[in-house]
Amino acid sequence: MQQEALEVVREYTEAVFRRARIPMEPLNYEVDWADQPSRHTSYPGALRLPLPVELPDLPTLRDLFTGEHLPVSAGWSLPRLAALLRLSYGVLDRRLAANWNQDLAKRAHFEHAVWGRGTASGGGMYPVEVFLVAGASGPLLPGVYHYGSGQHVLERLLVGDVSGTVRAAVGDGAGAADSFLVASIRFWKNSFKYNSFCYHVVTQDLGALLGSWDLLARALGAPLPRLLGFDPAPIDRLLGFDSDRESAFAVVPLEWVGGDGGRVSATGPVDAAPPAADVRVGQPAFERSRRLREFPAVIAVHRAAAAPTVAVPDAAYRVAPGDLPGEPVALPAPDTQRLEHPLSTVLATRSSSFGRFRRPPELTAAELGTTLAFAAAGRHHPVDVGLPADAPALTRLWVFANHVDGLATGSYAYCARRHALLPAAPEPDGGMSAFLQQQYFLTNYTMGQVGAVLAISGRLDAVLDTFGPRGYRVLNAEIGAVAQRAYCAATAQRVGCGAVLGFDNVSMDDALGLTGSDERTVLFLLLGRHPDGTADLAYRL
Known part of the structure; x- marks a missing residue:
């Protein structure tokens, strides 16, 4: 099975690398801009919790490059998490620049405005979604939250400690954490424009976000390990995803800092049994598009690349x-x-x-x-x-x-x-x-x-x-x-x-x-x- 998956990935990447000479399927694809998805995913039925907007004083790029004047490593707090989310994926400004791009005229109108974010994204599509699975040791009511990037809020999707599902999925990588950031990718937010080329772009988008998180974590003085080799299926079920349309790509364990400045570890054993498989987010996200198209090449390569890693020693x-x-x-x-x-x-x-x-x-x-x-x-x-x-x-x-x-x-x-x-x-x-x-x-x-x-x-x-x-x-x-x-x-x-x-x-x-x-x-x-x-x-x- 792994050999077949490898061949699917190689065939897809070969098509990507040669697309300037041999166009990828579907040929003559036309973008339906009037039916494009929303740039900011939202859950209309969810309770919204505003996040702190004040940003802390952060070290300079010089400090991050040299390793000087960096804060002592500590755990995460809600203000630190809010700063991480806002500076990496939240809306920071509205931009309009005079240049020779073909869509310049319409960008002057509010409905076509460009809203700047700290992390780069292929085509400005921002297909990565961020969820917080909060355990009992954190400052929030245990449950599942979605980061509403357009309003800088957490949308509560589920109440109850389901962090065991994530801990079981990532194994030893969870460490002592019982709260996790989950970075998922909604393919349609990119594929509506790039069709079959989507998967190549969105996996680099994920890396750009992780690059921002790495810099911000060091600047904030909080550890941020990244986990990429887990089985996404249990997490996808928990978050209510159709895995062919959206899937978890990265998990980041969070250890919270207590009132005395020390780290707060998870309560209970790390290998606690996960909750029942039927516990999952039931609220649907708002979908602006009337018609969602799926592209066989994207589905095939995603299924292949989702296979668990089996590293060869050395x-x-x-x-x-x-x-x-x-x-x-x-x-x-x-x-x-x-x-x-x-x-x-x-x-x-x-x-x-x-x-x-x-x-x-x-x-x-x-x-x-x-x-x-x-x-x-x-x-x-x-x-x-x-x-x-x-x-x-x-x-x-x-x-x-x-x-x-x-x-x-x-x-x-x-x-x-x-x-x-x-x-x-x-x-x-x-x-x-x-x-x-x-x-x-x-x-x-x-x-x-x-x-x-x-x-x-x-x-x-x-x-x-x-x-x-x-x-x-x-x-x-x-x-x-x-x-x-x-x-x-x-x-x-x-x-x-x-x-x-x-x-x-x-x-x-x-x-x-x-x-x-x-x-x-x-x-x-x-x-x-x-x-x-x-x-x-x-x-x-």
Whole structure:
């Protein structure tokens, strides 16, 4: 059965990587924008509990990068949890920027407004939903709650301590916790636009959210382990999901801090029997769409990738990409002074560039190097899938240097250990800008205005051989987390950043010399300048 699941995942990812040349099914798909789902899931029949809106003073990105001036590790409190949710996935502002995107005119109208959030999302769809399964040790009445991102509230869906169901599903990863954050994905919130391509995008969206949570947890001084290798079926039943439409993808155990500042452990034995299988959330979420379409490729790959992980001992050391030969090109040391901005400010001002790049002035090698160093520092976060604590990262960062002051045009691999670039290929015939534009099949960016393109790659076949079909989700989670950290570093330096999936992966891999290997580019980040004088609106909430 696992071999069949592996083949389904490989077939799907091959279609994803070649979609610039061979379109994915269904062909000629048209988005029904008038019938799109709500951007904020809500449960109309639920009691709503307002969360604290005051945000604590948080360390700077520099502190998070160097490890200095960080708070002493403690447990979670309701204000800390509220800050985590609001800064990562809550609505922070309304944005309107004048650019050349085709939908600019309608975005000026309230019903098409863009509401900014701290975490990036493919297409701004935000398909991840956050639930809190609260046990007896927490500050809330035990039960199941949904985070209402639009109003920054907890919606109570079920009363009663059902944390045993989650603890049983995640096993030893629960530790002493009896409360859990569950990150699920509602596929329709993305697939209505991206159809079969949905699963690739949403699994990176999950990683971006986990990347934000990792930064915020360190800044708040509270532990936040991530669990990705559990069986989602019991949790899906508890939350009332049709697993083909929505499913749990990550679980985060929470240990609460008591009135004396000490951590509060779960009451009762950790291996307590879960409640009866028929105990589940009975309230339905509001669905705006009149017609929900399902895509066979998404259902098939989700069922395959949901298979439990079976890690091969010590194989984690064989999935990391190796260094390239050649003389390293030294980068300027990371300019940590440029990261001297509170994490809360960075997340509140983070945005995607969406066609706003302008040059001159050029992106500098120091800005590029600082972004690379901060992004690479978060590539490996221990998860429950057989990765040892000292295992190498699953991904590698590449640079297509287009217009970077202090760096020759060409392609490079980034070596975090030496903070240097390893030459991969010289400037293509016809110039780097022309090459990048030819490989980009969308219309919202002009590559001649972009300073550099970062590519995040991974060895998918090796990851699948190591972790089984779930390895696809694990790899994409790391890719999304790296992208979110790049966004944060760029924002702190006032450098424009935009994540894109619209390149021809086959040609980009060939340009980096990856053809014939099992390493592939998966996600791309554009870096460059924004013009100083722009007609932008950002109404902070």
